Amino acid sequence: MTMKGYKDLPEGGVIPEKGNSVLYKTGEWRSMRPVWHSEGCVHCLMCWVFCPDSSIKVEDGKMVGIDYDHCKGCGICARECPRKEKALQMVKE
């Protein structure tokens, strides 16, 4: 993001945009990476409901992958996955 001069900034420190933190890539924090195997997944969405970083991608009620731009590698998804051996595992970055 370019740094605006003071006259061009919105008044009062308001951010007149929504959800623009997606531009900030917290995926760089990760030391462990969740790896998803679609074959073993039963689409229970446990990983999705517990992810602190809204980083489990779901389409039409089905798990479709991981948002590695933002996933911090906390490991909650893999730990809570009922099919962990088959569907979701943590590996070193």
Added chain:
Amino acid sequence: MASLKELSAIPEVLAPGHRLCAGCGAPIVVRQITRAAQGPLVVTNATGCLEVSTTVYPYTSWNTPWIHNAFENAAATASGVEAAYQALKRRGKLDKDVKFVVFGGDGGTYDIGFQSLSGAMERNHNLVYVCYDNGAYMNTGIQRSSATPKGADTTTSPVGKLSYGKRENRKDLTLIMAAHNIPYAAQVSPAHWNDLYQKAEKAFAAGGAAFINALAPCPRGWRHDSKDTIAICRLAVDTCFWPLYEVVEGKTRVTYKPREKKPVTEFLKAQGRFRHLFQPGNEAILEEIQKEVDRRWEELLALEEISNRQGETA
């Protein structure tokens, strides 16, 4: 009862790219609670980890209107926002049905924001106040609050030669809020997402002031592995350290009773902040903690019992 499939179709209120620690419980609570609003939602946030980490200028993680005023006044701020809504609606300048939610940490809720919260609840503003309770002032570096459990090692109740950590019991904020005789008060854990979602729905539909106390583990302050956040929530519930219940129009209902009540040590053992309690010499403290958990659990069951009896005679 909504399925996760259905819930996943509701737009996300909290965008990724926020700077809360990996495995932080607070955003999990936010994601689960906000889904139940089902429509236009305005968020008020007290100063704390959630607020600072989700709005580092010029970035914001919020996909819905959001305001932060100060640390101790989130409930008062939301009172004003809700009052503006009532006024604008009455004057025909707004025709939407809007829901209001407040998120405050335990420091901002149990302690410094206690008065402001009490006022807003008593005035029965149509809003849902959610405390994400991580049991200490985390944003300033893990200082004890009145929500910190007895025995916890924090930076202002440190373990030392003469200290086993925090000496005092936790304040029971959920019951104190219920004692405001508001339409709805509840305690929730994000591990029990379904229970949480149902309670959040009721809170948003209460038509007046609602309070939800949500357990929100902090891997940094509790000293547990980030992957264990949800597992520890489950232990908190299964040990009855953090019972799941609701008080609706004065009637108490325990919404989850563990089949087998686990010893509180299972919850404590999972966290570094209690590690010292398991060293020889601290057995009595562990016993006191267990006793207090038991006493409160029994009290809650008794309250439920009274409510049931009142239901029969009504």
Added chain:
Amino acid sequence: MASEKKQVAMTGNEAVANAIRQINPDVMAAYPITPQTDIVQFYSTFAANGLVDTQMVTVESEHSAMSATVGASAAGSRAMTATSSQGLALMHEILHIASGFRLPIAMPVVNRAVSAPINIHCDHSDTMAALTTGWIQLYGESAQEAYDNMIQAVKIAEDPRVRLPVMVCYDGFITSHAVENLVLVPDDAVKAFVGEYKSEYGLFDFEKPITFGPLVLPDYFSELKAQQSDAMLAAKEVILEVAEEYEKISGRKYGYFEAYKLDDAERVIVVLSSAAGTTKAVVDELRAAGEKVGLLKPRVLRPFPAEELVKALSGAKVVAVMDRAETFSTQGGQLFAEIRSAFYEASKKPLIKNYIFGLGGRDTTTSDIRKVYEELKKDQERGSVDRKVTHLDVRV
């Protein structure tokens, strides 16, 4: 519609409550404190009887009063509250937030001494302690001026060039509780004057949601403060424009200050609010005796009209700046410090001295003021002031 200007007998608080009734804000937060309490009582009665349709928020403290007002204003509504003394002090933290958020909140502050010792009477220690909070400050001498300032405050605050909160200050009990004859502007004229409120941002636009009150780090903080500073500068112009417009509906003139028999005055008192009334009486009496004395009564302290004050006072030989509050700097009161500092670059400077007076409601009489003018005369003859700072009315 032909609407008559109404001559009424009212206390200052009743007049201000009526100004707010005519403005009919969307939201009003109410909390009692002497000598402000009347305002929220009157207003609650207006609301209870349908004279206004404001959403009342009967908060549990002044901290919450200002917090709720900030919430309501940020949400996009016209929001107000009122306070005094301890209440203003309790709000202090949120005063900074209201101005930092650029919220056009207009708030009456009925001046009262700040504890300790606890005291319910007038001095200016409450609003003087709020000079650096980023609020515009208007001071009024009488119920009429308090009323007029209240209406103008809304328009100043909401001007897009300004968007800053405004305190409408007047003296506790002396002005707030004394019944005075004054003229109200007709309801419809006030309504048209303040107009419909249009906020820059709001919290109910779900198509374009905003984040209000984020964490701003060193990379942007100074820029936002510079904007605020510019807005305060712009307020200088806007205050005069609004005064001019207000004159059209009221027939009364306002500026940065009132100059009373100042043109050829050699000995001048500068004093705020009700004490100016007492001073005028003495000026009249001394003028009748041929003394070249005058008065300058500031109305606007923020923004501080330094140049204009210097210009207005540059013909004087000796000036006594009277402060109704201590600063404990040991170097005099706040008004004194600022006026004296304003003269630093001036080529022609009068002698300037300071009197601290009227603390905790100590009565300021014509003989006190006469004494000041007598001392100024001696200073003028001597060519120097005897003492920089004097406590006017303290027993020794």
